Amino acid sequence: MKKERVVVLGTSLLVTAMLIGCGSSTTDTKKGQESSEVQETEGNHDTQSNEGGTDESGTASNIPYLRQNHANYKEYGSNATPVGVKDASAKSIHWTISANTEVDAIKLQEHLKFMEERLQNNQNPRAWDKLFLMEAYMKYNGYYATSVERSGTDIVVSKNATTACAYEIISAHADAVSGDFFARGAIMVDYSAKAENILDSSACSDIRTSALNYIAQRQKHRGK
Numbered sequence: 291m292k293k294e295r296v297v298v299l300g301t302s303l304l305v306t307a308m309l310i311g312c313g314s315s316t317t318d319t320k321k322g323q324e325s326s327e328v329q330e331t332e333g334n335h336d337t338q339s340n341e342g343g344t345d346e347s348g349t350a351s352n353i354p355y356l357r358q359n360h361a362n363y364k365e366y367g368s369n370a371t372p373v374g375v376k377d378a379s380a381k382s383i384h385w386t387i388s389a390n391t392e393v394d395a396i397k398l399q400e401h402l403k404f405m406e407e408r409l410q411n412n413q414n415p416r417a418w419d420k421l422f423l424m425e426a427y428m429k430y431n432g433y434y435a436t437s438v439e440r441s442g443t444d445i446v447v448s449k450n451a452t453t454a455c456a457y458e459i460i461s462a463h464a465d466a467v468s469g470d471f472f473a474r475g476a477i478m479v480d481y482s483a484k485a486e487n488i489l490d491s492s493a494c495s496d497i498r499t500s501a502l503n504y505i506a507q508r509q510k511h512r513g514k
């Protein structure tokens with residue numbers, strides 16, 4: 291690995307750590323001439339009830355692109371599938387991803403910005419899946435924060451939870467992203483049973499009733 295890449299990533303990680311401290315969210319960094327501006331994509335007709343962006347127009351969620359190009363993303367500095375590095379004691383998950391091209395990196399950055407905005411706006415991508423409903427519940431209620439930073443083809447994502455229950459949910463989501471989305475481009479597995487197990491655990495006892503109500507009000511049948 292070239293020395294200057296190490297310096298750039300080191301700076302990137304430092305900035306990310308600062309952003310987490312500030313509770314900031316999706317952020318762009320400029321590296322020399324490289325700008326990581328996220329362009330607004332038109333044609334987003336995504337609704338609360340579809341798969342979260344798998345509709346016919348392609349949409350700003352970039353899910354069809356990510357699914358088709360899932361193999362273009364690697365763990366930084368290796369040829370392995372990206373994995374969220376977990377720290378249970380800090381209740382945090384940290385991703386350091388290298389994309390094949392800058393376009394690939396921008397597509398992922400746009401995906402994250404789009405999803406975070408949806409969750410913060412009280413919307414529910416993939417509302418047939420209780421794991422995604424639970425993640426939306428956690429984000430909307432401020433139980434975890436996400437920060438995203440891109441530098442050229444590298445993307446750093448950090449998710450920081452404030453409760454053990456929220457950590458278990460973002461952890462299960464990270465497993466899905468790594469093991470199915472990135473590894474296989476498989477986006478139709480239903481993780482509801484996993485979410486139910488987490489909700490049944492003692493870590494979630496204080497929010498269980500509220501979360502079950504949230505799910506009951508919002509869960510859609512698959513395909514609707």
Ligand code: HEM
Binds near residue numbers: 464478
């Ligand atoms: C069923 C389609 C998908 C849906 C509904 C979806 C939705 C989401 C949501 C809600 C988040 C969390 C945002 C936040 O915490 O602020 C997220 C994060 C993420 N997504 Fe997707 N996504 C989908 C497909 C994909 C695919 C195909 C890829 C890559 C091949 C991908 C890569 C990621 C990554 C790397 C993250 C950040 C890590 C994490 O949250 O664990 N997603 N996505």
